[in-house]
Amino acid sequence: MTEEFDGTRSVDAESIPQPIPPRTLDTTGLQALIDALAWRGYTVIGPTVSGGAIVNAPIRTLDDLPRGWGDAQEAAHYRLRRRDDDAFFGFAAGAQSAKPVFFPTDELLWRGRRTRGEFTVEPESDDGSTAATAGQGPYALLGVRSCDLHAIAIHDRVLTGRVQADAHYTARREEAFVVSVSCTDPGGTCFCVSMGTGPRPEGGARARFDLSLTELLDGGVHRFVVEVGSERGADVLSDISALPAPIDDLAAADGVATSAAGRMGRTLDTDGLKELLYTSVESPRWDDVASRCLACTNCTMVCPTCFCTTVHDVSDLTGEVAERHRVWDSCFDSDFSYIHGGTVRDSTKSRYRQWMTHKLGSWIDQFGTSGCVGCGRCITWCPAAIDITAEAAALRGVPQPARPF
Amino acid sequence: MGSIADFQPGGAATLTRPDPMLPRPFRVHRVHQDTRDTYTLELEPTDGAPLAWLPGQFTMLHAFGVGEAPISISGDPSRPDRIEHTIRNVGSVTAALVTAGPGTVLGVRGPFGTGWDVGTGRGGDVVVVAGGIGLAPLRPAILELIAHRADYDRVVLLYGARTPEDILFTDDLRAWAERDGIIVEVTVDNGQHAWRGRVGFVTQLVTRAGFDAVRALGLICGPEVMMRYAAQALSDRGVRPERLRLSMERNMKCGVGLCGHCQLRELFLCVDGPVLGYDQLAPLMSRAEL
Amino acid sequence: MQTIAQYLPEHPFFAGLDDATIDLLAGCAVNIHVRADEFLFHEGTPADHFYLLRHGRIAIEVRTPGPPMVLDTVEDGDVVGWSWVVPPYLWTFDGRAVNDVSAVAFDAACLRIKCLANPLLGYDLMMRFVRLMNQRLQSARVRLIDMYGGTQTHG
Numbered sequence: 001m002t003e004e005f006d007g008t009r010s011v012d013a014e015s016i017p018q019p020i021p022p023r024t025l026d027t028t029g030l031q032a033l034i035d036a037l038a039w040r041g042y043t044v045i046g047p048t049v050s051g052g053a054i055v056n057a058p059i060r061t062l063d064d065l066p067r068g069w070g071d072a073q074e075a076a077h078y079r080l081r082r083r084d085d086d087a088f089f090g091f092a093a094g095a096q097s098a099k100p101v102f103f104p105t106d107e108l109l110w111r112g113r114r115t116r117g118e119f120t121v122e123p124e125s126d127d128g129s130t131a132a133t134a135g136q137g138p139y140a141l142l143g144v145r146s147c148d149l150h151a152i153a154i155h156d157r158v159l160t161g162r163v164q165a166d167a168h169y170t171a172r173r174e175e176a177f178v179v180s181v182s183c184t185d186p187g188g189t190c191f192c193v194s195m196g197t198g199p200r201p202e203g204g205a206r207a208r209f210d211l212s213l214t215e216l217l218d219g220g221v222h223r224f225v226v227e228v229g230s231e232r233g234a235d236v237l238s239d240i241s242a243l244p245a246p247i248d249d250l251a252a253a254d255g256v257a258t259s260a261a262g263r264m265g266r267t268l269d270t271d272g273l274k275e276l277l278y279t280s281v282e283s284p285r286w287d288d289v290a291s292r293c294l295a296c297t298n299c300t301m302v303c304p305t306c307f308c309t310t311v312h313d314v315s316d317l318t319g320e321v322a323e324r325h326r327v328w329d330s331c332f333d334s335d336f337s338y339i340h341g342g343t344v345r346d347s348t349k350s351r352y353r354q355w356m357t358h359k360l361g362s363w364i365d366q367f368g369t370s371g372c373v374g375c376g377r378c379i380t381w382c383p384a385a386i387d388i389t390a391e392a393a394a395l396r397g398v399p400q401p402a403r404p405f
Numbered sequence: 406m407g408s409i410a411d412f413q414p415g416g417a418a419t420l421t422r423p424d425p426m427l428p429r430p431f432r433v434h435r436v437h438q439d440t441r442d443t444y445t446l447e448l449e450p451t452d453g454a455p456l457a458w459l460p461g462q463f464t465m466l467h468a469f470g471v472g473e474a475p476i477s478i479s480g481d482p483s484r485p486d487r488i489e490h491t492i493r494n495v496g497s498v499t500a501a502l503v504t505a506g507p508g509t510v511l512g513v514r515g516p517f518g519t520g521w522d523v524g525t526g527r528g529g530d531v532v533v534v535a536g537g538i539g540l541a542p543l544r545p546a547i548l549e550l551i552a553h554r555a556d557y558d559r560v561v562l563l564y565g566a567r568t569p570e571d572i573l574f575t576d577d578l579r580a581w582a583e584r585d586g587i588i589v590e591v592t593v594d595n596g597q598h599a600w601r602g603r604v605g606f607v608t609q610l611v612t613r614a615g616f617d618a619v620r621a622l623g624l625i626c627g628p629e630v631m632m633r634y635a636a637q638a639l640s641d642r643g644v645r646p647e648r649l650r651l652s653m654e655r656n657m658k659c660g661v662g663l664c665g666h667c668q669l670r671e672l673f674l675c676v677d678g679p680v681l682g683y684d685q686l687a688p689l690m691s692r693a694e695l
Numbered sequence: 696m697q698t699i700a701q702y703l704p705e706h707p708f709f710a711g712l713d714d715a716t717i718d719l720l721a722g723c724a725v726n727i728h729v730r731a732d733e734f735l736f737h738e739g740t741p742a743d744h745f746y747l748l749r750h751g752r753i754a755i756e757v758r759t760p761g762p763p764m765v766l767d768t769v770e771d772g773d774v775v776g777w778s779w780v781v782p783p784y785l786w787t788f789d790g791r792a793v794n795d796v797s798a799v800a801f802d803a804a805c806l807r808i809k810c811l812a813n814p815l816l817g818y819d820l821m822m823r824f825v826r827l828m829n830q831r832l833q834s835a836r837v838r839l840i841d842m843y844g845g846t847q848t849h850g
Binding site: 282336365 | 451655662663666
Binding site: 536537538565566567571592594595596597598599600601602603604605606609613627628630631634 | 764767843844
């Protein structure tokens with residue numbers, strides 16, 4: 001039943017004829033990279049400041065990026081703050097991951113027409129080649145964090161690896177270009193180190209990138225160490241003049257990663273966590289969480305690995321044309337587990353238990369890895385300040401400090 | 406980056422299989438009313454290409470402009486030219502399906518899920534316990550057994566219905582008992598004076614039924630409460646849990662393990678089930694709201 | 696056909712009883728026959744017997760303004776009747792033979808007296824009837840859920 005995702009099926013190094021050593025780019029070079037991607041037809045999506053948060057949006061110049069912005073994240077708390085330097089990527093996880101780029105909130109699956117009793121179905125086809133319909137791509141993502149890279153790989157496994165691949169998702173992923181960045185300033189809710197997903201993008205099957213940047217702001221030139229992760233990445237890089245990175249820069253990049261790894265806001269002990277969750281079905285802790293959880297579904301919306309969807313069938317006024325849309329759904333929704341006769345998971349308690357047990361436990365049986373990448377978004381964006389790492393610790397019997405509310 | 410298609414067991418080939426998210430048009434050939442709220446639809450593919458399916462599998466039946474519902478296939482597996490679905494009218498989608506007259510085109514996605522795998526019962530007894538509409542997903546398995554009757558020893562069908570008027574497939578039940586060597590015991594939850602048969606809960610039939618539990622294969626289908634008690638009763642009789650199969654039901658939407666709705670802990674019931682062994686299910690059925 | 700005294704020890708309901716008790720019970724019992732559609736007992740009448748069905752089927756029925764409803768059937772090999780245990784010792788339902796029935800009828804009035812005199816015997820018999828009532832109660836309760844019927848809900 002459980003297919004082991006061995007993660008060694010494709011080795012990135014084999015896709016590059018010879019390994020290309022890291023290079024250095026300055027800020028002009030960063031703009032040149034954006035230009036090169038745009039010139040090749042990519043819509044470049046990167047972090048921007050909007051509505052008091054870092055959100056992903058199409059970008060074209062360096063001015064579109066959150067230069068000099070940082071963030072402060074805690075449970076139920078998110079604020080932007082002005083940095084005292086010019087860092088472009090000096091913040092932790094943005095409000096949303098790369099998930100909505102490849103996995104839209106609303107996707108048209110097919111359109112059906114009924115004429116004289118016959119009904120025909122037209123798939124919302126991407127011609128099998130590209131998903132470049134209605135301005136949908138191809139996308140180049142700039143600034144993807146290591147946690148989110150792992151989340152993308154997890155989504156690849158979930159959405160292409162079981163019975164049937166999701167064709168639209170597959171097409172968008174195939175043609176996407178990914179530029180990741182190493183975290184310099186992890187947040188108060190980050191725990192990628194506990195989950196083995198960061199803070200530095202490692203490449204390989206579980207954290208694929210085309211190019212990865214480490215921002216260096218050490219008093220010298222504002223620059224980026226660029227690592228190449230694929231042939232496609234090497235190809236784009238060859239359009240830009242970038243000198244080989246000096247040894248000192250490589251050491252500095254290592255230092256950035258080490259420093260970030262030591263400043264995680266949270267930890268999660270994953271040892272035996274699945275078994276703990278499986279055997280904690282009757283734990284009183286679930287009643288405790290249920291007294292706080294609003295079932296608002298924020299956590300599932302910001303989580304980069306959540307994948308549940310539902311379908312909406314809509315028809316026009318004549319009843320002759322119908323469309324089937326696939327939209328995001330959440331296991332916290334009261335109707336989620338509804339079957340004729342009643343709802344299986346009626347109480348908030350059972351729904352929270354389902355979400356956490358799935359994310360940290362049964363996901364492993366289903367897909368071979370944990371479903372959590374330690375990005376901390378569910379903690380930051382929960383209006384009730386529920387902390388998945390604290391809940392896991394509480395289930396283990398670790399006493400929890402008094403909550404502020 | 407490597408190709409996403411490389412992740413799949415079948416590689417790029419799975420991308421070229423017919424899209425399970427697209428309904429195939431099937432025309433209603435015949436509608437038979439079984440009971441006051443249950444109807445059997447006989448469908449044939451408009452393009453003539455038969456649907457390959459196994460007893461125990463279900464399809465997502467789509468009523469144009471209304472929606473779709475997961476319905477088990479209830480017909481004869483040896484006759485692939487037409488597929489039968491027995492549907493109980495319980496809501497807007499099923500109402501649209503059961504009122505679709507001959508000639509109406511419905512959409513079919515699937516088949517989905519795991520089957521009863523009756524063949525593994527060869528050389529021993531087979532005990533089938535059905536409750537209510539649960540007899541419908543079991544009917545293909547029973548027909549498969551009958552088609553290879555000599556391969557099995559005793560075959561016992563224990564069937565519980567709500568009232569005598571709710572008994573399904575009465576002609577089949579008679580034929581199976583009189584002609585096909587199946588021991589058929591029927592009970593109802595309550596009956597009128599004119600009913601000459603048994604009244605009582607279906608699990609009561611388990612203690613009385615004659616079969617060799619140790620070598621038996623058990624197939625159970627019906628409301629979850631009934632399946633839980635029936636599985637316990639068969640297990641108490643000595644049927645080994647791994648030889649007891651139940652058809653579980655959860656909210657099905659996509660049918661291919663992508664939408665997440667049908668999960669029962671680590672199991673996706675549309676892919677890992679709906680037919681599952683009691684050895685796997687027992688701990689998952691014993692807790693509320695799992 | 697076996698005598699009652701030969702039949703009882705083989706019957707699971709009486710398993711574990713010593714010979715003296717078997718003889719005592721057999722002494723209180725007679726074989727009876729009831730034809731199809733005849734009544735074994737009526738609601739509201741004195742419950743001075745309980746029955747062990749050897750062959751046939753009994754419908755436990757309740758009279759209504761319309762046709763009677765069958766709440767339960769008792770099959771061959773089953774025991775029917777515990778109203779003899781519960782004051783005021785009146786049958787709560789009708790018992791009708793669905794087909795030709797042969798049964799062992801136990802004189803419960805006589806047994807009530809003997810149980811008072813011999814508490815151990817009384818306790819043993821009561822425990823057997825508690826088990827029987829438990830089975831019937833569980834069966835009745837689970838059928839109250841009406842799980843096959845269900846309610847009209849949105850699709």
